[in-house]
Amino acid sequence: MPTSTPTPVSSPWWRTAVIYQVYPRSFADASGDGVGDLPGITSRLKHLADLGVDAVWLSPFYRSPQNDAGYDVSDYCDVDPLFGTLDDADALIARAHELGLRIIVDVVPNHSSSEHPWFQEALAAGPGSPERDRYIFREGRGADGSEPPNNWLSMFGGPAWTRITEADGRPGPWYLHLFDATQPDFDWTNPWVADRFDEVLRFWFDRGADGFRIDVAHGLAKAPSLPDFEVDPRRTGGEWAPDDHPYWGRAEVHPIWRRWRAIADSYDGDRALVAEAWVTPLSKLARWVRRDELHQAFNFGYLMTAWDAVELRAVIDESLAAFEGVGAPSTWVLSNHDTIRHPFRLSVAEQLPHGIGIGPKSADRPDESAALARGRAATLVMLALPGSAYLYQGEELGLPEAIDIPDEARQDPTWWRTPDGVYGRDGCRVPLPWEADAPAFGFSLTGKSWLPQPASWTKYAASAQAGVAGSTLEMYRSALRLRREHGLGQARITWNESIEDVLDFTVNDVRVIVNMSDTEVPLPRTEVLLASASPTGTLAHDTTVWLRA
């Protein structure tokens, strides 16, 4: 049964693009301080062009106290000295364009850093001032206002409210922060806020950015009365968002996206906007990408799907139907800087992005090579699907989740905001290994690295895999070349009859078979274009093959 419509040849780049996420602090460090930076990224852009991706999305590199690794912005229109300068950003964009790569930058509109002058001015201006109206300040409950205004929880643990002390020393109101206490939420009902973000978009579009990834695109609107809401503390992330949820996925966000779309459309070159919106079901998420709203939304429904043939087929069909219903391309994503790297995530029972660590709270440690085999098989499913795919840095090297990070080296605010120490996201953020024999595996010249790199990563270094047949790096390069040559991004998908725990589908002239069963399955005698593990007449457990149809 055909479930997708071919895209016209003249369709814009983002409809079929493979977009590679760079997490700047962990990609490449040119200054040698152990934190990645913009000149480091520029020096390694050729790796991404050679990999065959269409665009690069950069997580935030703006001025920031770095309490949430840059998602706490204190100046949206400047580069944090940790990462370089505005000139470095210009040079990066120019070099990317020379190499034929588009650049998507991150924008963080739900909250700023508490060190942003806008928030500092709000504190200084005092109660009742227009400056206070930029953020969500409310009086506390209880006789002396010492209880938070409602029961909302921070995504990183603990209450979502912090009480301020006024200039005269008296206890003041509370401000809302759905994330860390240093990330106060804006009040998007205030037109002043919308005007400032128009300027931010224009600032980066004018510098040549090809698009924006919009942080927390499901969270900007809050129910005006800020009602109590019972959340499961382990499911604060909007994995489900009923229409009456007081802060996730509310209808009032849509006029904001229409306004942003008009700005993007006023620029040449098919500028694109992609939503980070943790909203289910996908039919609801599709509202974020209606024709006059955003261009794409990350498909977290796909990311959260377990390694199970029935569930995987269902989410593929559901995604294609939901996004096509509004004329948008589906996206596909398996890994990012907030989730357990997919080879490990698909191999443990715990699907939520709470991290894996050593000790009693640890999920079972997966076998590294079995996890890699499964991860590679999952990648070859994703890269065969029509639409646009997102890769996260290091997945092309097959990096495992870093589990053995000592407690004292952990950096994620989740780790220290939760009483029982939820491991959080450090395990997917460890700096990349570029060269097998260099200090810090070539990440920095000095050998410094802001999170420790496992000694066993020698074998994952790009230098150890480049040109090596069958390596994960070469598998990704081949997959991206074949995806382009066979037009898979703009194809129609047809499901073929298959046995239990095996997925079998055809996209253009490529037949994809995925063996998720425990046994080997027979393989049709036809040309093998690519396989996640060499087939030997049969297809082994946890293997995907692309055959000439």
Ligand code: NOJ
């Ligand atoms: C989503 C980002 O991906 C995550 O890293 C960040 O902590 C939160 N938004 C808050 O900005």
